[in-house]
Amino acid sequence: MDELVGNLLVAQSGGPTSVINASLAGVIQEAGRHDCIEEIYGGANGILGILNEEFIDINDEKARTIEGLKYTPAAALGTCRYKIDFKKKAEKAAKDMDRLFQVFEAHNIRYFAYIGGNDSQDTSHKIHEEAVKRTYALRVIGVPKTIDNDLPHTDNCPGYGSVIKYNSTTVMEVGLDVGAMATDDGSCCIIEVMGRSAGWIAAGTVLAKRGNPANPPHIILLPELPFEEEKFLAKVKETVAAYKYCIVVVGEGIKDPTGEEVGANKKLLDSFGHPVLAGAAEKLKELVQGRLNTKTRTVLLGYAQRAAAHCASLTDATNAFACGEAAVRAAISGESGHMVKIVREAQPDGSVKWSTALQPLADIANVEHFIPRDWISEDGYMPNEKFVAYAQPLIEGEVKAPVEAGLPKYVVLEKSKVEKKLAPREA
Template identity: 45%
Template structure:
């Protein structure tokens, strides 16, 4: 049994970037594992900004039932942010400030729950801690709907987006099929995925065969070929009577420009995309004359806890728990990653991986996952994807018919330092 004697030092957990339907399950894994070991866990309010501004939350003020309820609550319970720390050379002051905050509150373990940029931040923090003579163990905790983290077989958060996307594709296609005789011929669903087409590929789980939706999947890994796209849509409508298209937001033309380029950039320096679905819809109308509908689920994809994958929810909790175990075991600069040990039956385990092998590396889909014509997924992709959407993760519902999600107290920790930047 784990010791319940208090351990010297505190743990700080922070959420980063776009949240997922199951990121709070990871938070629950972290907090429950820390409590089992007698470690006080703080959370940074609004991600790394909370750590920089000494805006910390004392999770010990939350009840056991509230923390348990995080396992089925979407969003980011402590707030997240899109804020990328610059390099050590460009902005050493921010890293020194973080160490100063850690020192002031006796924080000995820092767990950063995010994607590639967050893994890089955790790695840099572990390095500056050594430079400044402060013993801090930094663990990256995987999270991203895009499934683009290196090393790990899949990313917590992706399985639920994949399930939502496959379900939405199937349900919307049934609608289109019923109306195609006199109304909509083409339905276009735009999904997230700037550089990697994992979410778009998941739509392929909605059906198998040339006549089953989605009839076309547009991947960012492929150059968009307007003529081939229009020919495929036309042939599908003539054969089936209607056509469902799933398009990744990140598809590019032959010049390498996003079809949906909006001309702005987010805090990480990524191009802000303005919507590829209406661009494709305009092509369908202008070139083929078909009636169409398009949908942009956007945040709905990553917040749809009602359609979460059981496998995803379990993996999200497991990486949070493992992150605490690794930290308290003295590990540093590692990430708990998911290792697949079997496709059928699906089996997986958690192992530590060096952050240096994860940070700032992007995992794109293997070429063998995209069908030869470029518009679908292969059997290999289906074998990989199908287990990740398996099972349901039921929600407790209230008398009003709505899920009973939890809102934490998020009681602040008294500050001990001057305000940052003054």
């Protein structure tokens, strides 16, 4: 394989996580070790910024800042939800692709690392195929990222371990609080977590139980399984009778047996005439209070859960960093059209070691990975010991961010701009 000399472009896409910047740090620090990579550019706001030729000059950043990315949440380069949609908008997609390669050529981009979830891996795949077609020498490697943990082939997705560590900690703490307040009347607290179609995030809070059935969470509602009102209410009632309180974790995307999202109430309209989307937790609260007359409170962690770097998993951050490094090493060695995946190596002493490997992007794009049904209890309300064995190693270890004046000291990139060479993109 001939050495390919040129510039590296790295970008971040989709929803941020606690450790996506650790992957970015891995890409940057590894790229800095190879002479064949001349400039390191960051695409501002993912593919959107690349289309607009908005590049950040990474070699203008301080080494200390890059090091700080290892514990800084969110996407330091900025991110986007922009999708090059080859199916529904073929013409626009073709135009976008032309523009991308104009930008690549103008800046002599020869290495492209794209950190993201399913859509981003699909984009990377398309860019790789296009480069082959155009015989434009480009090495494209995808770096996995998603709190949803729904990418196939990789043992887990960077971001997932941290979100379930934070959410499990929260469930433990809220459980102690509600348990301390519980009187003979009983009480219930419903914690809504992310996860629109796959229930990995909700399921991960089973770790808060630490093997004790009495510990919260007492019920976990997964979006994969239809929500059955009567069965759920019976389970809440049974739990309150046993422990005086009940902690429910609900994945935001749970659906009733007809397939409609539980959080959407189409009968109620707000003052603008839109349906009231109270969210799953509010809907369940209404149900438990109305039917069981049990005092119920809700917690909606929202973006806080995927940004909670103050409670990030060191295992997760380390794997995220390793994926970034591995992407650059793979590209340097001549690979293209692959995603880095995380491989679990069970050790004889029960511990786990982690390594990385490559998987063709064609195997990744648009495939969603769900929790195996036999990792969940028969009644559907609790992941079992198979799930726990899978998830437990992912939350081990604590990322220690420096603290200043009582708050985490996160870094921000200077973002010095690379001079544009092309005319603005047509709208």
